[in-house]
Amino acid sequence: MTTPDDFPVRYRFADADGVRVFYREAGNPANPTLLLLHGFPSSSHQFRDLIPLLADRFHLVAPDLPGFGFTEVPEARHYRYRFDSLAETLAAFVDVLGLERYALYVFDYGAPVGLRLALKYPERVTGLISQNGNAYLEGLGEAWAPVRAYWAEPSDENRQAMSEGMLTLEATRWQYLHGVKDPERVxxxxxxxxxxxxxxxxxxxxxLDLFLDYANNLTRYPEFQAFFRQTQLPMLIIWGEHDPFFIPPGAHAYQRDNPNAVVELLDTGHFALETHVHHIAARIRAVIGSAITNPRTGIQNAP
Known part of the structure; x- marks a missing residue:
């Protein structure tokens, strides 16, 4: 029987794209790699419980994107906080680490960033786990209304409204707890x-800059969907069904472009890992672990 001590998590930094990227890493690099991409307003911290559950079978890498977590962006870098920029930094990061093959786990902001990476290096992607990681217009819920108003008129007034409505402890707590049957589990x-x-x-x-730029992700959806159709990757689409931002139609839509995608809705909210981490880990093993191969030996990974 393995224990977390058998596959310890390492906390590291890598210099990539002029950014000091913080990341968590665990597991044997000879095993298939999972690249874990967090969302707003979190960081790789959201994967703290998932990583030990999978480190016996996978090599796991979870970076903090620029502007999040413990990643450091020097002021002299004059970084432009756009999703294109986040994806460029992520591409530099995987190159620095020498990651040549990986399955993507995308959540929230991690979806448009990770899928840009997939378009840049399609030959490297072995599978996709989307946990409330949207790529379809029908997946955007009513909670996007204030953001859409900001897109339509990026005035100082609407920018301030976004700050007061989204960038507070109360707003962040709500994102974690909304739709959760038993909040004491969070x-x-x-x-x-x-x-x-x-x-x-x-x-x-x-x-606030990233909120405004999120509108550009919607224009990339057709490219992401074409990638799904062309590659027919092993896919696990696992979704907190009470998420007010990314709603269940966005999960089911993946099957339109990849009929083999496994879609599963969970009785929880946006941050499904907070309540269903053991279940999600088991489903990754069952759906993705048995479908992708060892990047060095070509041997199929055991579930």
């Missing part, structure tokens, strides 16, 4: 850590 350190990191000097402006 550890508070997640939403407190997210809030603390967003309070760093300049970070709220970064988040």
């Amino acid at each position: 550890a508070p350190e997640g939403y407190y850590l997210d809030t603390l990191l967003m309070e760093r000097p300049g970070n709220q402006a970064i988040q």
Whole structure:
């Protein structure tokens, strides 16, 4: 019987694209790699419980995107916080680490970033796990209404409204707890850590810039969908069905372009890992673990 001590998590930095990228890593690099991409307003911290559950079978790498977590962006870098930029930094990061084959786990913001990476290096992607990671217009819920207003008129007034409505402890706590049947299962350190990191000097402006740029992700959806159709990758689409931002039609839509995609709705909210981490780990083993191969030997991975 294995224990977490058999596959310890390492906390590291890599210099990529002029950015000091913080990342968590565990597992044997000879095993198939899972590249775990977090969403707003979190960081690789959201994978803290998932990584130990999979480290015996996979090599796991979870970076903090620029503007999130513990990744450091030097002021002299003059970084432009757009999704294209996040994807460019991620591409540089995987190159620095020498990741030549990986399955993607995408959540929230991690979806448009990771899928841009997939378009850049399609030959490297072995599978896709989308946990409330949207790629379809029908997946956008009513909670996007204030953001859409900001897109339509990026005035100082609407920018301030976004700050007050989305960048507070109350808003972040709501994202973690909305739609969760038993809120006592959700550890508070997640939403407190997210809030603390967003309070760093300049970070709220970064988040508001990304909210505005999110509109450009919608224009890339047809490209992402074409990638799904052309590759027919092993896919696990596992979704908190009470997520007010990314709603169940966005999960089911994946099967339109990849009929073999496994779609599963969970009785929880946006941050499904907070309540269903053991179930999600088991489903990754069953659906993805048995479908992708060892990047060095070509041997199929055991579930």
